[in-house]
Structure formats: structure tokens, C-alpha cells
Amino acid sequence: MKPTGLLQQIRERTRESHARLEALPFHRALLDSTLDRVSIHSYFRSLAIILTALQSKLTETQDSRLSALVEGRAHMLELINKDLELIFSNDRQVVTAAIDAAVEMAHSIRKLNRAEELFIAGVLYVTEGSQNGASLLKSAIAKSLSVSPDQVSYFGAYGTNTREVWSKFTTLLDSLEFSSTEENLIIDGAVQTFAMFERVMATLHPHRPRDLSFHASSINPEAGSHAVPQTATEIEIAFEAGKKAWTGFPYLEERFKDRGKRFTASDSCWLVSLFPLEETAIRKNIFWLRGVLSARGLPSIILETHLKEIVSLARARLSYSPETYLGYSNVVNELRMNRLQSLSEDQWNTMANDYDRQFSECDGYKVTRPSSLVMSAWFDEMSGIRGANLAIENWFGDPSRFSARWIALMQNLKKALDNRHD
Numbered sequence: 001m002k003p004t005g006l007l008q009q010i011r012e013r014t015r016e017s018h019a020r021l022e023a024l025p026f027h028r029a030l031l032d033s034t035l036d037r038v039s040i041h042s043y044f045r046s047l048a049i050i051l052t053a054l055q056s057k058l059t060e061t062q063d064s065r066l067s068a069l070v071e072g073r074a075h076m077l078e079l080i081n082k083d084l085e086l087i088f089s090n091d092r093q094v095v096t097a098a099i100d101a102a103v104e105m106a107h108s109i110r111k112l113n114r115a116e117e118l119f120i121a122g123v124l125y126v127t128e129g130s131q132n133g134a135s136l137l138k139s140a141i142a143k144s145l146s147v148s149p150d151q152v153s154y155f156g157a158y159g160t161n162t163r164e165v166w167s168k169f170t171t172l173l174d175s176l177e178f179s180s181t182e183e184n185l186i187i188d189g190a191v192q193t194f195a196m197f198e199r200v201m202a203t204l205h206p207h208r209p210r211d212l213s214f215h216a217s218s219i220n221p222e223a224g225s226h227a228v229p230q231t232a233t234e235i236e237i238a239f240e241a242g243k244k245a246w247t248g249f250p251y252l253e254e255r256f257k258d259r260g261k262r263f264t265a266s267d268s269c270w271l272v273s274l275f276p277l278e279e280t281a282i283r284k285n286i287f288w289l290r291g292v293l294s295a296r297g298l299p300s301i302i303l304e305t306h307l308k309e310i311v312s313l314a315r316a317r318l319s320y321s322p323e324t325y326l327g328y329s330n331v332v333n334e335l336r337m338n339r340l341q342s343l344s345e346d347q348w349n350t351m352a353n354d355y356d357r358q359f360s361e362c363d364g365y366k367v368t369r370p371s372s373l374v375m376s377a378w379f380d381e382m383s384g385i386r387g388a389n390l391a392i393e394n395w396f397g398d399p400s401r402f403s404a405r406w407i408a409l410m411q412n413l414k415k416a417l418d419n420r421h422d
Contacts, residue, residue, distance in 0.1 A: 122189020242268030279327030299376030
């Protein structure tokens, strides 16, 4: 027999948390349109961190009940990312404790195993329920930020249909078959989500200048809490270097899209944060990242280019000691020399340019300047990074994407490299 009263149990277990949330200074200031910009920005960033983790688990789930709960609903992650891009694109600092609370919750969501994933139905209950009254929040937020309510996408996403959408969600949730263990998971998800938002809002307002920082997860919701620089100039250098490296290899946009762009930004910030370390520590960290990236389809020539941009911008804008620049530059040069063990720079360029010309003459879908990527992946594999070659070949050799001539040309390039190595 189906257990009953799930919604009532959730409401009873979260009633006190709900009341505490509404009594927080953050909530009152939000409704009064007196909340400061950094608090609103940090709140949106916290939401993005949770929604990113939530979307990741929902994409993976094989539980038809979870799929039914989100079927046909607004894609909230896209909406919050739109707000962050259009409204907060120039905002960098956040309230650290709020972001940490969201990161901790996101980690709990991501580590759920198959038997535990109904926990996120409880998370959905809270995030979807927050859209009730969101039209009022939309206006209050817009007024605080001096923007039009139409520019705020996440809050009020369902517009005049909000009550109907919420009713359908709760009715479906209460009609689905769950065991008592599964109901407890869902209730726990709602309870923990309310507790997380209580922590977030309690730290957001009021806050002090010392509570602010540059945070990896405010740059990339999936980045966790790794080190990033703590000056605006260093952050801007990281963003600019990452953007130059990204645009220098059109393949990145084609394959990794917006998610890759966000990881490029957060990785770039981490790479800039390595400057004060000893050369041995810089080398250890950079070569670790090289192995991770190359095995995922980002050959080390991309990292090498990225690091050159960082060094160039840092020399122009920062006042590190000569020894600091030397240590970092030595590691970058080591990457370059590893790549050129079997080819001189001139030979590399000649080979890459010749094959790039042939690739450009292929019919169908093409990517600009693929040769250096194929060559770099080959050398990464030869230097001990297992899977580097396959990570590139699987994409560039996909017959559903590229022509037979393109794929044959890629294989010819690899044979030419094998022959030179022999």
C-alpha cells in the first residue's frame, strides 16, 4: 500500500525553517528593495551552484519519477545563468560564507548514489516552491539593481502560470509511489535545502567588507573551492588570458561550449594563483593539470598557450619579483620543450600548416587549425599521458561529424608522426 501524506510531512518538517527564512534581515531587505548589489549577486551565484549540481544529477538519473517531476518545466539553470551574464557580468566579489554553504550542498547532491538520488526531489520541492511569490521578488530585485523587471529571468519564470505549475508539481509528487525509505530521502532533501538557504541568507545580509572574496565557484559553479587570486587585477588577468587561449583554438568552442568556457575561466584563476609558489610547486601543479586536461581532449599546446598569455599579461600589469616570473616561465618553457622533443619549432609549424591546408579543403563540417591539436595529443601520449591520443581521435575521427577524407587525413598525420618517431 502506498504511503500517504508526503507533502504534509515535508511541510511540517520545514515549517520552522520557512518561518526563520522569512524573518531574516536578508529577506526583509530583499522585499524592501534595500538589499545591496553584492548580496544579490552572491545569492544568484549560490542559486547557480545548487541548480548546476541539480541539473547534473537530473541529466544522469534513470528514475522515471524524477524525470516526470521536471518534464516540461522551465530550465532554471539557463535562466539563472542568463541573469548572471546580463546583470552581473562585471561583478567579481561575493560573500564567501554564502558561496561555501552552497558549494557544500552542491557536493552533497553530486555524491548521491543511485539509491539516494530521490533526495533531489526534496531539493526540487524547495527550489520550485521558491517561485511562489517570485513576481514580487522580481520587482524588488529589479528595483534594488536599477534594472527593468523584464531583465530578471529566474525569478517569476512561470509568470501568471506560477500557481498552476506549482499545483501540478505538488500533486504529482504526492501521487507518485515511494517507499518509506524514499519518502525520508525526499523529506531530508527539503530539510537540508531549507537549512542551506538559511545559512546562505544569514551570511549575505548584513555583511562586512572582510566577508567578501573572489571565489572559484562564483566564477564557475562547478569549480568547488580551489584557490583563486584575491586582487581584482589578478582576476582580470586570469579572465583575459583564458579568453585569449579559448579564442585561439576554435575547437574548444565547438566541443566544450559554455561549460568549457566556465572551466577555462576558473582554471585560469587557479593558474594565476600559482605565481607566489616555488618553481617545484608550480611545476607539480601545472603538470598535474596538463595530464588531466590532455586526457579529456585538451592537448597540452592549449595549456602552453594559456600559460604564455598569463605570463605576458602578468609582466605588463603586476609587480612580482624577477625570480617569481622566472620560476613560472621556466615551467612554461619546459612544456614547450617537451612538445618539441622530436620536431623543431620550424618543423612543427611546417607540418601543422601543411596539414591544416589539407584539412581546410575537406568537404562538410570543419574545425579551424586542427593539426597542432592532433600533433600535441600524439606527443602527450608519447610522453606518458594515457588516453591523450584517444581523447582527440574520438572527436576528430567521428564519422557522424567529419567526412571520410577528413578522418583519413587525420590518420595520415598520425602515421607521419609515428614514422618520424621511429
